Amino acid sequence: IPTGTKVVKGEPIYPRFEVPEMVDIAAVEEKTTESVDTSNIPPLKENISYDDFEKLDLRVAKVVSCEKVPKSKKLLKFVLDIGLEERTVLSGISQYYEPESMVGKKVIYLANLSPKKMMGIESYGMILSASDWEEHLEVTNIESLPAGSIVK
Numbered sequence: 001i002p003t004g005t006k007v008v009k010g011e012p013i014y015p016r017f018e019v020p021e022m023v024d025i026a027a028v029e030e031k032t033t034e035s036v037d038t039s040n041i042p043p044l045k046e047n048i049s050y051d052d053f054e055k056l057d058l059r060v061a062k063v064v065s066c067e068k069v070p071k072s073k074k075l076l077k078f079v080l081d082i083g084l085e086e087r088t089v090l091s092g093i094s095q096y097y098e099p100e101s102m103v104g105k106k107v108i109y110l111a112n113l114s115p116k117k118m119m120g121i122e123s124y125g126m127i128l129s130a131s132d133w134e135e136h137l138e139v140t141n142i143e144s145l146p147a148g149s150i151v152k
Helices: 025-032 050-054
Strands: 058-068 076-081 086-091 106-110 116-118 121-123 129-131 137-139
Touching: 086 121
Parallel strands: none
Antiparallel strands: 058 076, 058 106, 076 086, 116 121, 129 137
């Protein structure tokens, strides 16, 4: 700015936000400290070494197709694009997801789990999910990374 330039007070860039004079702190604390019954949470498993953890090959995999396994109440059959190839994986989540809703999602996949045969189909790995130890289960959805990305 050149010397001698006059500064003029302008309009504020952002309007002023008026804060209420009194906030009921007790009501805010009550909402944030709702008690959760933790009596049915399973205990932590025994510790593993870093070397054990390092053996896991977790990857992002894109769901190419998904269908219910005939004669099974729980199993969904996934074909996953893992970046290097396609793999078939069975997952016991059919009570939580409709097969068609999974197509196109990118999930976290355990790539180096030994194959296991279920209902006559070889499953090569595992899709990771989280459960609230009651009735809810969610499969992780990675949106922006390509298939084959390594989970660290």
